[in-house]
Amino acid sequence: ESIDKGTYRHYMIKEIFEQPKALKNTLLGRTGDGCILEESFGAEAPAIFDQVKQVQIVACGTSYHAGTVAKYWLEDWAGVPCSVEVASEFRYRNPVVQDNTLFVTISQSGQTADTLAALEEAKEKNYLATLSICNVAASPLVRQSDLALITQAGAEIGVASTKAFTTQLIALQLLVIALGRRGKMTAEKEKELVSNLMDLPVFCAAVLQLNNTILEVSNHFTEKHHSLFLGRGVQYPIALEGALKIKEISYIHAEAYPSGELKHGPLALVDSDMPVIAVAPSGDLLEKLKSNLEEVAARGGKLYVFADENAGFRNDDQVIVINVPHCPESIAPIIYTIPLQLLAYHVAVNKGTDVDQPRNLAKSVTVE
Numbered sequence: 001e002s003i004d005k006g007t008y009r010h011y012m013i014k015e016i017f018e019q020p021k022a023l024k025n026t027l028l029g030r031t032g033d034g035c036i037l038e039e040s041f042g043a044e045a046p047a048i049f050d051q052v053k054q055v056q057i058v059a060c061g062t063s064y065h066a067g068t069v070a071k072y073w074l075e076d077w078a079g080v081p082c083s084v085e086v087a088s089e090f091r092y093r094n095p096v097v098q099d100n101t102l103f104v105t106i107s108q109s110g111q112t113a114d115t116l117a118a119l120e121e122a123k124e125k126n127y128l129a130t131l132s133i134c135n136v137a138a139s140p141l142v143r144q145s146d147l148a149l150i151t152q153a154g155a156e157i158g159v160a161s162t163k164a165f166t167t168q169l170i171a172l173q174l175l176v177i178a179l180g181r182r183g184k185m186t187a188e189k190e191k192e193l194v195s196n197l198m199d200l201p202v203f204c205a206a207v208l209q210l211n212n213t214i215l216e217v218s219n220h221f222t223e224k225h226h227s228l229f230l231g232r233g234v235q236y237p238i239a240l241e242g243a244l245k246i247k248e249i250s251y252i253h254a255e256a257y258p259s260g261e262l263k264h265g266p267l268a269l270v271d272s273d274m275p276v277i278a279v280a281p282s283g284d285l286l287e288k289l290k291s292n293l294e295e296v297a298a299r300g301g302k303l304y305v306f307a308d309e310n311a312g313f314r315n316d317d318q319v320i321v322i323n324v325p326h327c328p329e330s331i332a333p334i335i336y337t338i339p340l341q342l343l344a345y346h347v348a349v350n351k352g353t354d355v356d357q358p359r360n361l362a363k364s365v366t367v368e
């Protein structure tokens with residue numbers, strides 16, 4: 001596979017635009033006849049999945065955010081309890097391991113020191129089995145796990161992870177379906193989820209069309225020093241990921257909050273110098289999010305709302321709405337990640353930072 005930048009200025013933007021293909025490749029051969037093929041996780045997977053009662057996910061950085069999305073899906077769709085933790089914490093504490101817990105690591109590189117150490121710790125405890133979701137087949141993480149699903153994102157060079165994250169979300173959704181079909185998930189629900197996954201590359205290509213709009217909006221951020229990202233429910237981890245992207249490459253301080261927590265602190269920070277970015281697809285929590293955003297506007301904050309085109313958000317002096325093509329709720333976290341990646345990219349380019357090699361950061365943290 002060629003890893004030059006082609007016609008792109010940076011690896012990061014190339015990798016953002018590669019997502020329709022990366023998502024398609026990650027799904028390839030892993031579904032059939034509207035169902036997932038659970039042997040994609042390994043020949044032993046069906047027998048192991050039969051016994052799973054809980055899931056413990058461990059990862060770092062962007063991969064940790066993917067795990068946080070999966071917790072919402074696992075508990076909601078599959079009825080399987082799930083804990084998610086950053087590897088550097090997990091490895092040094094003494095967690096209670098309940099019977100029949102599947103230990104899942106997520107990693108782009110498969111060589112992050114803390115994630116590997118957490119896996120090693122886990123193997124000393126009574127986990128049912130270990131499973132890794134990883135972009136590098138020939139990596140220590142995959143080698144040391146009982147089961148694995150390789151994301152097919154292709155080589156990711158930009159330090160800020162993009163296509164690895166969205167493909168991890170696909171892999172996690174396959175895992176959620178595999179566990180869910182043994183419990184509360186109906187065959188109809190599985191068919192609906194798989195059909196939405198199949199449509200994902202097309203929705204992804206559509207949302208990439210927002211590139212020029214986001215380029216214009218990015219000019220508003222160049223002189224800012226702080227920003228606040230908001231999301232609710234499964235979009236909260238997407239807000240975390242959006243904030244991480246901005247921090248990593250544009251060096252703007254960014255925090256992410258579940259919007260319901262606004263009044264418990266961050267609202268005190270809101271003024272006209274603090275852009276507030278909200279992710280607002282359609283769904284049950286939309287009305288609640290709208291009232292949270294009114295609280296921000298009432299305090300003079302400038303809002304940038306990435307909203308479902310049908311959600312009824314309107315531009316005004318304080319609110320800039322970036323309409324995102326309507327998409328099924330089950331794939332919305334993947335779709336809404338993409339405009340936030342583009343925003344971080346354009347802000348960083350405007351600021352003239354080293355987009356692909358941001359200061360002080362490494363692509364893989366292989367030492368503690």
Ligand code: G6P
Nearest residue numbers: 060061062063107108109112161
């Ligand atoms: C570094 C990278 C991040 C990545 C994290 C975890 O911090 O800069 O982009 O998310 O490591 O890496 P992994 O390879 O385990 O996903």
